[in-house]
Amino acid sequence: MNSKWLLAATLSILLFAVSSAAVLAQEPPPPYAGVKNPFAWNDAGVLSAGKTVYEQFCGSCHGATGAGVSAFDFSSASYSKQLEAKPDSVFWALSEGRITKGMPPYKSTLSEEKRWQVITYIHSLGGAPSTPGPTPAATPPVENGSLTLSVPPAGQTGDPVTFTATLKDGQGKPRTGEKVKFLLLEDFFARGLVEAGEATTDGQGVAALEYIPRRPGEPEVVAWFGKLETRSRIAIADSGDVFYHTEAGIRMPAPGPEIWIGPESAFDLGPQGNAPNTALRLPGGMLSWLWLFVLVLIAVYVTYIVTLYQVLRISTVKGAGATNASLVPRMAILAMIGLGVMVVLMVITGPYSHFHLG
Amino acid sequence: MRSRAIESFQDRLERVSLAPLIHTQKTYYLFVFLLLATVAWGLYAYAIQLRYGLVTTGLGDQVMYGVYIVNFVFFIGISYAGALVSAILRLTNAGWRSPITRISEIIAVGGLTDGALQPIIDLGHPERAWHIIAYGRFQSPLLWDIIAITTYLVGSLLYLYLPLIPDLALARDRLGQSASGFKRKIFTVFAVGWQDTPDQRKRLNRAIGIMAIMIIPLAVSVHTVVAFIFSMTLRPGWNSTIYGVYFVIGAVFSGTAVLLIVIAIFRKVYHFEEYIKEKHFRNLGYMLLALLLLYLYLTFTEYLTGGYKMEEGEEQLLTLVMLGKNAPWFWFFVIAGMIVPAFLLIFSKLKTIPMVLIAAVLVVLGMWVKRYIIIVPTLEVPLMPFEFGSYSPTWVEISIGLATLAGFSVMVTLAAKFMPLVSVWELKEEAEKETHHKEEAEGQR
Secondary structure, eight states: OHHHHHHHHHHHHHHHHHHHHHHHHSOOOTTTTTOOOSSOTTOHHHHHHHHHHIIIIIHHHHOTTSOSSGGGOTTSHHHHHHHHHOHHHHHHHHHHOBGGGTBOOOTTTSOHHHHHHHHHHHHHHTTOOOOOOOOOOOOOSSTTOEEEEEOOSEEETTSOEEEEEEEEOTTSOBOOSOEEEEEEEEEESEEEEEEEEEEEOOTTSEEEEEEOOOSOBOOEEEEEETTEEEEEEOEEEOOOOOOOOOOSSOOOOOOSOOEEESOGGGGSOOGGGOOOOEEEEETTGGGOTHHHHHHHHHHHHHHHHHHHHHHHHHHTSTTOOOTTTTHHHHHHHHHHHHHHHHHHHHHHEEEGGGOOOO | OHHHHHHHHHHHHHHHHHHHHHOOOHHHHHHHHHHHHHHHHHHHHHHHHHHHOGGGSSOOSSOOOOHHHHHHHHHHHHTHIIIIIIHHHHHTTOGGGHHHHHHHHHHHHHHHHHHHHHHHHTOSSGGGHHHHHHTOOTTOHHHHHHHHHHHHHHHHHHHHHGGGHHHHHHHHHHHGGGSOHHHHHHHHHHTTTOOOOHHHHHHHHHHHHHHHHHHHHHHHHHHHHHHHHHHTSOOTTTOOSSHHHHHHHHHHHHHHHHHHHHHHHHHHHHTOTTTSOHHHHHHHHHHHHHHHHHHHHHHHHHHHHHHHHOOHHHHHHHHHHHTSTTHHHHHHHHIIIIIHHHHHHHTGGGSHHHHHHHHHHHHHHHHHHHHHHHHHHHHHSOSSTTOOOOOOOOHHHHHHHHHHHHHHHHHHHHHHHHSOSSOHHHHHHHHHHHHHHHHHHHHHO
């Protein structure tokens, strides 16, 4: 019995080692190939900064000890060794993500510095002895520059707000043509930075981003440029509008003004977020492409009715004088009209929040 | 002499085709009782599912389609027998169709009713099926499905009913007191005063002509839309452009096989040997073979296009299907559902009826399994690394699945008691045409 367990354990350890080695053995592409950790593996400041990042971004999947994903067990000494041998692979994986394995890319959420901090921390999880690293090589693109962020104090969901960031270099001169990243610190399942967008600085060094807030709350807005980072807060009120819009296909030009027939209440969600009332809406107006489908359906049901009309005429022919002879075709025609109307209504009506016809 | 021979053919036709409506054997009751008992057991299982929810099934967050949706696709597919076999043969005026059109239309209605119930059974809250009518939005393939299936079901009922009118009138006139009062009433009301006048005939033929054309695009649209439920997603295996065609061909294929089985049973039980001849099995067998090759080709195309590009999910799917835990199902489909029937059909001249029938049974089983292969393994492919789904049906699902099959059989079996199973008036027309030809030929001589 014991030997069996031992065998199983040995095998699984081997398997882990092989699979993590296989993953690490993949060569990273050019921007990442051969990059080195700018920090020392045992730099206490870096480790504590990395720990914060790790807890915020990585811990929910990888676990507090790093053993959450068995194929990438950070708490194993072998992983740390691999990491030390090939830090560029891990940096690559962290930056670009491993989408197919469920790992999102972090290059837009975490600055290069933060990514190295967290890698340094991950290295420490395995408890491997450290070798002193090279001195930091990365230089920020703007030496001693300044980044100021200006955010309106309040907004509401659905209404666009503008974030502006001003970038100046060490001499106080505005920097032109640089990309500034804007992020929001949001609570959405986990607390983390969500990218709002990117903007390029103009002649005055000002980058402006128009953003439509979708969730009420008081998120922190963060602007990034290289190592520079500033934060500000915005209060977003709930306007109560439904502005969840996803569409299939391309947006076709609407040939006419929208037609809307229905109660006011159809704009609002029901109690407890239930679907609102049904209403009729033709976004493309009277020339909506939806009519094509409606016409086909009407054609089908009219054909049914024409067919049943033939049956009705069979029953009313002279000499067919049985009692109730035309009962069946009459009822069937009525049922067919009812069904046809229902089907057409199903196509052209729906709750407002569910309309996403382009 | 000759005219007396026709008389006796027609008399015998009426006697044989109307006999099931008035004479019922003990074994029939036993058979119906067994089927109803199975349905009752299924209803009990469904009550359990309603009481405790879908947790009594093998369905979960990852694999949310199981036996129910497999049966949905399967039974909707079977309904094709009616639509395409009967409508295409009618439009092309294939004389040999007359004895089998009625049965195929009954299968169509039975299969559709049964299939359309499945998605409702699949709901934990069946009363919320109403929501798709009240709150459905046009972008949802499920809404398309409801519309297409409803429309097609209505069309199939109409298409079953129209050619039935003269035969119901025949039952009304010939059976008299030997049928129960309830049945007499049904025959009278549904025969809508048919007296076989030229005007009535003209109108009926016009109505049937319209419906025969109408039912084909409807049938095609229904199974295309059923395929859309899957192919409108980005799932590996489902993310395919051939799915519409693939499902349509698969449906005609399995529908023809079911039709073969059902006509063989009715032929044996109700002594239709004079009307449903070896020719029918041979012709339908050739149709089945052609459809089999087409389906095999589409299956090959499906796996080739996926496997050649080999996206990550696709690779997992193919491994799961061809080598993994679904491999027995897949290889059963390939060998028992495709290759063996193909050989049986190719060499069916040796012993037509048994060989075609065995092939048909294998095809039906294989096609059920193929639907399982289409639906379940795809859902077992994880979208996220921690979402491994796995599925095996529970007793509740198996019971309801068997009850579904029993329900279909009950519908087809009971139909035999309310309508002549062969189209008597069309057979008479054919017979008249034949003698007319013979007379002409002899006159010329």
